[in-house]
Amino acid sequence: MNSFIKWVGGKRLLRNQILGEFPTDFSCYVEVFGGAAWLLFAREKLAPMEVYNDINHDLVNLFRCVKYHGKALQEELSWSLVSREMFQESLAGYQSSGLTDIQRAARFFMVVKCSFGAKMEDFSGSRVSLANTVDSLEKFQNRLRNTIIEQLDFERLVKRYDRTGTLFYADPPYYQVEGYYGGGFKEADHIRLQKTLEGIKGKFVLTYNDCPFIRELYKDCPLTTLERQSNITSISTEKTYREILIKNF
Numbered sequence: 718m719n720s721f722i723k724w725v726g727g728k729r730l731l732r733n734q735i736l737g738e739f740p741t742d743f744s745c746y747v748e749v750f751g752g753a754a755w756l757l758f759a760r761e762k763l764a765p766m767e768v769y770n771d772i773n774h775d776l777v778n779l780f781r782c783v784k785y786h787g788k789a790l791q792e793e794l795s796w797s798l799v800s801r802e803m804f805q806e807s808l809a810g811y812q813s814s815g816l817t818d819i820q821r822a823a824r825f826f827m828v829v830k831c832s833f834g835a836k837m838e839d840f841s842g843s844r845v846s847l848a849n850t851v852d853s854l855e856k857f858q859n860r861l862r863n864t865i866i867e868q869l870d871f872e873r874l875v876k877r878y879d880r881t882g883t884l885f886y887a888d889p890p891y892y893q894v895e896g897y898y899g900g901g902f903k904e905a906d907h908i909r910l911q912k913t914l915e916g917i918k919g920k921f922v923l924t925y926n927d928c929p930f931i932r933e934l935y936k937d938c939p940l941t942t943l944e945r946q947s948n949i950t951s952i953s954t955e956k957t958y959r960e961i962l963i964k965n966f
């Protein structure tokens with residue numbers, strides 16, 4: 718199924734190509750940079766143990782509310798109208814202190830859902846169907862029933878779940894466009910990620926934008942190129958946009 722939100726860098730268009738590169742034998746699946754979890758939602762089950770992780774507190778709170786308080790979140794959202802005023806109000810207020818986790822998740826959901834390109838800046842227009850997604854939240858709650866939800870920096874997460882049977886799917890902020898996620902991810906973090914993944918007991922599949930810096934960083938790993946149509950958040954003006962997929966197996 719599709720994810721319930723769009724997310725900058727979300728793997729909607731590439732999910733089947735990426736899934737085709739997964740090994741067949743893994744007992745634990747870890748989505749290290751979860752975002753909208755397009756790969757996780759693409760399958761009914763990927764492994765007996767599944768982990769979703771992201772460092773973004775609001776995103777993780779939304780996933781936790783879908784999982785643990787699906788009905789209450791639906792109820793909270795049932796009052797939401799898709800309008801510019803409502804959007805501006807949610808944008809200004811979703812991080813206010815004094816909100817419950819469910820109220821905060823509802824406002825955050827509204828902002829992501831109704832913003833242009835899911836960038837959480839401008840109202841995308843009133844044609845977004847919030848009601849359909851809200852009605853379908855139950856199926857996402859079911860999908861997440863056995864998924865562990867974490868909010869950790871990638872290095873701690875990888876160390877915590879690294880075993881021979883683990884598959885890590887890592888889709889970090891892309892090199893030199895890290896600003897989409899608050900700009901907290903720096904060149905040193907790309908290097909730290911390579912060091913973290915180097916020599917793990919488990920397997921990893923990693924996706925990145927195609928650039929010399931990343932190619933050089935992973936020059937000892939098998940690498941495949943992936944192509945997809947450009948979207949509005951691409952850094953390229955070309956019709957197709959090239960990404961690379963790197964593995965350790």
Ligand SMILES: C[S@@+](CC[C@H](N)C(=O)[O-])C[C@H]1O[C@@H](n2cnc3c(N)ncnc32)[C@H](O)[C@@H]1O
Pocket residue numbers: 724725726727728729749750751752753754755756770771772773869870871872888889890891898902
């Ligand atoms: C390219 S997006 C992932 C998109 C996701 N694969 C999807 O299909 O929607 C990268 C994600 O990494 C998260 N992130 C940034 N720094 C992180 C860190 N140090 N540890 C874990 N997650 C991080 C961001 O919040 C963002 O959601």
